[in-house]
Amino acid sequence: MNLFGAGFAWILAPRHWVTTAEGSGIGDALVHHLFLTAVSVLITVVIAGPLGLYIGHTGRFRRVAIGASNAARALPTLGLLSALILLLGIGDVPPVVVLVVLGIPPLLAGAYAGLESLDRQTIDAARAVGMTEFQILRKVEIPLAAPLLLGGLRAAALQIVATVALASVFGLQSLGTFIIDGLAQADYVKMTAGAILVAALALLLDGVLAVVQRLVGPRGVSRGTDRHRTTARDGKKPVALTQDAH
């Protein structure tokens, strides 16, 4: 446990924050770590967001999406990263590609599971009052499914921010640099400090997104689900809900 204390002390030492000839400082490493995270999350959202909403709204290609997502989960990040770096050379492109591949499955899953969880009656009602499919998506499905959609984003962002550290195995600058350098130099204090930094950043990001997730849910909806639940327990399930039950 002593090593943890030493690790914290290492982080708090101002001289470790600036980049010197000896190696990168925490400041630069953090900035580059966040940069890689932000770019990857953004690209993931641009690709998987519309795709997930399309699958969730239409119910089409659902099996293909699930299959592809599961296969992507089996892909070893380390292998993909090393292969791409050999192919494209060292730089920011290989890690971003790998991180996007990693981020797509959870985001996609959040999007279609989110839309799927909605009460079909609500959507049929929206259709009945004359909304176009796009209006249903924008005004009904997205707001109602917002917490789950954000849950997908949160899972994706978390995977990404945690995995950026792995890029340092191949010499890219991130908070993982301290882990890899520490390991190579048998400087376990530095290594522990790196581990604390990466874990702290991941927990911080997760916490922020958790708060956002709680804020985006439309007001009044939770009361609605409670009412359904009571009805179901009374055994007087509405027809649409019986089909929903497990």
Place this chain on the structure above:
Amino acid sequence: MDWVWRSLPMIWGLVVDHVAVSVPPIILGFILSIPLGYWASRSRVARAILLGLGSVLYTIPALVLIVVLPVALGTAILDPQNLLRALTVYAIAIMVRSSTDAFSSVSDDVRESARAIGYSGVQRFFAVELPLAGPVLLAGVRVVSVSTVSLATVGAVIGISTLGQLFTNGFQLDFQIEIVTGIVAVLIVAAVFDVIITTVGRLLMPWNRRPARTRASRRPAGVTA
């Protein structure tokens, strides 16, 4: 391709090591998560604590956990068991959530009926709740299996013999074929594990033939997409 054939014994050795390091965490994660998940499904406090702890543990990056665990447990940094321990922590972290969902999905009506016809607590658990939770548990183990097999490669970074060594080696030698071989090998191991798990699931739960409900099946009849 030539290289693959010549190196087959070496690759096979790594496959064996890889399997040896991924199987115990999957099994341990499954077994340990059952009482935890059951507890979390019955008590609101346990649920908050266990699921919260699980998601915090899952948030910690693999590279970090492999490095930090020996520090926390006081074992040697390069002890090969560290990878096993770290993978077990992840397996439990993922599995507790599915197991909680699984036991929560057993309806109160069924639980009370079992009690009404005279099942004791233990009987009810093994004869009623566990089988009914089975399909969701199975889905959870499949996720755990895939992610464990894939994560085990990270052990190569700290010099533990797994298929990940083909990545670090191939990278150092600038040898793409070795890396691709490693990726394919990991995918094959993951697929074989998945087939084994689903087969076991089918044998233990013959009533669960139908795949999980799909959106299409929830639509009124005749609107099949």
